[in-house]
Amino acid sequence: MIPLSDRLAKQVAGLPRSGIRDFFDLVVGRDDVISLGVGEPDFTAPWNIREAAIFALEKGRTTYTANLGLLALRRAIAGYVKKQFEVAYSPETEILVTVGVSEALDLAFRALLNPGDEVIYHEPCYVSYSPSIVLAHGVPVPITTKVEDHFALLASDVAARITPRTKILMLNFPTNPTGGIQPRVELEKLAKLAIEHDLIVITDEIYSELLYGGDGGMELPEHTSIASLPGMKERTILLHGFSKAFAMTGFRLGYACAPPVLTEAMMKIHQYSMLCASIMSQYAAIEALEGGMDAVESMRQSYARRRNLMLQGFARMGLPCFPPGGAFYMFPDVRQFGLSSKEFAMRLLEEEDVAVVPGSAFGPAGEGFVRCCYATAIDKLEIALERIENFVNRLK
Numbered sequence: 001m002i003p004l005s006d007r008l009a010k011q012v013a014g015l016p017r018s019g020i021r022d023f024f025d026l027v028v029g030r031d032d033v034i035s036l037g038v039g040e041p042d043f044t045a046p047w048n049i050r051e052a053a054i055f056a057l058e059k060g061r062t063t064y065t066a067n068l069g070l071l072a073l074r075r076a077i078a079g080y081v082k083k084q085f086e087v088a089y090s091p092e093t094e095i096l097v098t099v100g101v102s103e104a105l106d107l108a109f110r111a112l113l114n115p116g117d118e119v120i121y122h123e124p125c126y127v128s129y130s131p132s133i134v135l136a137h138g139v140p141v142p143i144t145t146k147v148e149d150h151f152a153l154l155a156s157d158v159a160a161r162i163t164p165r166t167k168i169l170m171l172n173f174p175t176n177p178t179g180g181i182q183p184r185v186e187l188e189k190l191a192k193l194a195i196e197h198d199l200i201v202i203t204d205e206i207y208s209e210l211l212y213g214g215d216g217g218m219e220l221p222e223h224t225s226i227a228s229l230p231g232m233k234e235r236t237i238l239l240h241g242f243s244k245a246f247a248m249t250g251f252r253l254g255y256a257c258a259p260p261v262l263t264e265a266m267m268k269i270h271q272y273s274m275l276c277a278s279i280m281s282q283y284a285a286i287e288a289l290e291g292g293m294d295a296v297e298s299m300r301q302s303y304a305r306r307r308n309l310m311l312q313g314f315a316r317m318g319l320p321c322f323p324p325g326g327a328f329y330m331f332p333d334v335r336q337f338g339l340s341s342k343e344f345a346m347r348l349l350e351e352e353d354v355a356v357v358p359g360s361a362f363g364p365a366g367e368g369f370v371r372c373c374y375a376t377a378i379d380k381l382e383i384a385l386e387r388i389e390n391f392v393n394r395l396k
């Protein structure tokens with residue numbers, strides 16, 4: 001018999017395991033460890049949202065829904081996206097409800113990529129982008145963003161990597177793992193490039209509510225999605241979901257907004273592979289959009305306070321860290337210690353019981369940095385900072 005490992009599809013056999021999960025296998029079951037690892041809100045989903053899911057069950061709403069998702073939810077999404085991003089989508093033909101942004105990403109790549117088509121994206125980035133592109137038979141083309149530019153994506157760097165095979169430009173601002181945002185002028189330059197080179201843009205807006213402006217990050221600054229710039233809606237797939245801002249990771253709910261032809265193509269894959277997203281989650285999501293915004297703002301303010309604490313802590317211990325404009329991650333620079341980011345993270349875990357993610361888990365461009373998720377109780381963050389300070393002082 002041919003060994004089973006030789007029967008695997010080539011693109012699957014070659015996939016690395018997620019560097020985050022690998023690292024966190026080491027932490028499982030260790031109560032002494034303070035984890036700044038997994039990128040998940042520490043809040044429970046707001047009660048009115050949970051109640052809507054319970055109510056759906058009570059009412060016996062336990063069936064499939066339309067493949068595109070409940071029309072009432074698509075209408076609520078259309079209203080929300082119009083307000084949040086200033087782009088109007090038709091609930092009937094331009095919105096698809098998915099199992100998280102994760103599924104939406106996979107659908108977008110699978111709907112568009114032929115073997116050999118290239119996808120440009122910025123790195124360090126979310127761990128799924130490159131594998132999802134490879135699984136869809138595309139070619140990942142990562143562009144390194146730099147701390148000097150606060151991890152914004154420079155249009156000049158993108159222009160230098162465009163080839164006749166480039167089909168998609170993939171964006172994620174605010175960015176996981178850096179917390180970087182894209183200044184509007186640079187976003188406008190990217191839009192111009194996309195139009196000139198006839199690129200499709202996929203924009204992952206999952207952190208777009210979690211923004212920090214003004215003194216101490218307490219103000220909610222403006223956010224521009226590339227989908228809202230002139231000439232862009234017709235070539236953009238906007239991905240968003242409920243996991244981060246509404247603290248609804250376990251509901252597994254997201255959506256894709258795109259022109260009808262693309263929505264229909266993604267819907268076909270979704271129809272055969274997933275059928276529909278969970279109906280209880282969809283009812284909960286309607287409540288999130290209709291009655292969850294106050295909770296989103298209070299969670300944002302709580303993250304803003306923790307972001308400040310982290311910034312002050314890193315400044316005190318002389319660990320360079322740019323002030324992130326969004327999400328709930330800090331991405332301090334650990335290059336001064338002469339350790340790889342993995343060595344730094346391993347030793348910090350072993351010596352001080354604090355778990356952070358090595359930057360290299362987010363692509364080679366993340367080497368020299370570590371990701372610290374501050375969606376953790378403030379007293380734990382204070383202890384984690386003290387322990388990191390002890391560790392850093394020993395390394396100096």
Ligand code: PMP
Nearest residue numbers: 100101102126176206241243254
């Ligand atoms: N995109 C980014 C940038 C993320 O950080 C995550 C989750 N960590 C996802 C997508 C996937 O989110 P979801 O729970 O909606 O599948």
